[in-house]
Amino acid sequence: MRSHERLRLDLAERSYDILVGDDLLGQAGQHIAPVLHHKRTFIVTDETVAGLHLTTLERALADAGITFEAAILPPGEQSKDFSHLASLCERLLDMKVERGSTLIALGGGVIGDLTGFAAAVLLRGIDFVQIPTTLLAQVDSSVGGKTGINTRHGKNLVGSFHQPRLVLADTGVLSTLPRRQLLAGYAEIAKYGLIGDADFFAWLEGHGSAVIDGDPAARRHAVRTSCAAKAAIVAADERESGTRALLNLGHTFAHALEAETGYGDELLHGEAVAIGMVMAFELSARLNLCPWEDVARVRRHLAAIGLPTGLETGLDADRGGRFWNAANLIDHMSRDKKVKGGRLTFVLARGIGQALLRDDVEAAEVEALLTAAVAE
Numbered sequence: 001m002r003s004h005e006r007l008r009l010d011l012a013e014r015s016y017d018i019l020v021g022d023d024l025l026g027q028a029g030q031h032i033a034p035v036l037h038h039k040r041t042f043i044v045t046d047e048t049v050a051g052l053h054l055t056t057l058e059r060a061l062a063d064a065g066i067t068f069e070a071a072i073l074p075p076g077e078q079s080k081d082f083s084h085l086a087s088l089c090e091r092l093l094d095m096k097v098e099r100g101s102t103l104i105a106l107g108g109g110v111i112g113d114l115t116g117f118a119a120a121v122l123l124r125g126i127d128f129v130q131i132p133t134t135l136l137a138q139v140d141s142s143v144g145g146k147t148g149i150n151t152r153h154g155k156n157l158v159g160s161f162h163q164p165r166l167v168l169a170d171t172g173v174l175s176t177l178p179r180r181q182l183l184a185g186y187a188e189i190a191k192y193g194l195i196g197d198a199d200f201f202a203w204l205e206g207h208g209s210a211v212i213d214g215d216p217a218a219r220r221h222a223v224r225t226s227c228a229a230k231a232a233i234v235a236a237d238e239r240e241s242g243t244r245a246l247l248n249l250g251h252t253f254a255h256a257l258e259a260e261t262g263y264g265d266e267l268l269h270g271e272a273v274a275i276g277m278v279m280a281f282e283l284s285a286r287l288n289l290c291p292w293e294d295v296a297r298v299r300r301h302l303a304a305i306g307l308p309t310g311l312e313t314g315l316d317a318d319r320g321g322r323f324w325n326a327a328n329l330i331d332h333m334s335r336d337k338k339v340k341g342g343r344l345t346f347v348l349a350r351g352i353g354q355a356l357l358r359d360d361v362e363a364a365e366v367e368a369l370l371t372a373a374v375a376e
Contacts, residue, residue: 009231014163020224024170029064035165037100039066044115045106046075077263080110102127108134109141116147120162130167135185138169139226144234154335155255184270192229195246198353246355249347250276256332274307284348326370
């Protein structure tokens with residue numbers, strides 16, 4: 001049996017493979033070599049990932065006759081900004097990056113987004129490869145070509161669509177992740193079941209703990225199913241003019257929560273998404289779109305896995321948990337990328353596996369939901 005599975009994201013001349021399996025990092029050179037214009041690459045990673053995985057990648061590239069230089073950034077969401085983008089671009093230009101060069105993003109979503117955006121703008125566009133090392137990046141941000149950085153106005157408000165040449169999702173490297181990071185990634189896995197695959201969500205209810213606890217078959221199935229779902233959606237709507245927006249289930253709320261907490265470790269992206277998905281289902285029920293039983297089912301499963309499902313005070317123990325403010329959250333949401341003509345487009349649901357887009361939600365409904373959530 002092969003140690004990996006191969007998926008294809010079909011975008012005509014921008015099509016690429018997504019490989020999912022064990023030991024892909026150790027075999028990276030042989031998989032990357034066919035997509036290179038010439039065998040000179042530049043690895044972008046962070047200090048944490050470099051200590052765990054950089055040597056393995058460098059050895060794999062060397063074995064395939066591929067040369068490389070590495071740029072190592074500080075870890076964390078704080079690196080995903082203009083200053084770090086500028087520093088990275090200057091560093092790569094110092095290394096004499098060329099139009100035929102390829103960047104390799106080795107890391108989580110921050111490194112993938114930042115490297116992809118650098119590849120999009122350097123020399124007016126060069127190639128890059130994604131090697132995601134977190135569960136969240138493997139099932140979400142590494143696939144689909146969204147790249148970007150944060151600003152003081154919000155998350156991912158500056159960026160571009162720039163597809164990678166290849167994605168290598170090595171499920172073996174997930175064993176180095178802290179449990180909290182695995183849980184954050186799991187929220188995005190659950191999302192795929194909630195937006196369009198009720199059977200997958202039911203499978204997660206029975207096997208989600210195995211995914212978190214490291215069962216190889218369960219973990220591989222979850223990552224592959226998630227990547228296949230995203231690949232199909234992106235192939236149908238690359239630039240989010242329609243159905244791709246369904247992938248934002250819970251994210252409008254989540255980005256507001258992240259902005260309010262300063263994009264730090266206090267609330268990880270996946271944790272915010274988990275809370276946001278519960279809010280999206282609750283808003284759907286308030287609008288009589290979906291049954292309250294489905295809201296309870298979503299909340300019950302995410303809580304059982306270990307994810308937050310509401311604005312618990314424990315998220316900010318140092319300040320007594322009193323930083324949440326409904327008006328502030330609404331202000332953050334007003335800056336969302338999905339605002340059109342002053343109105344937000346929400347991803348809501350008629351039930352588990354039945355997501356839909358709505359741009360006619362009254363502000364009063366959202367305010368009532370957030371006010372109730374803050375008061376809990």
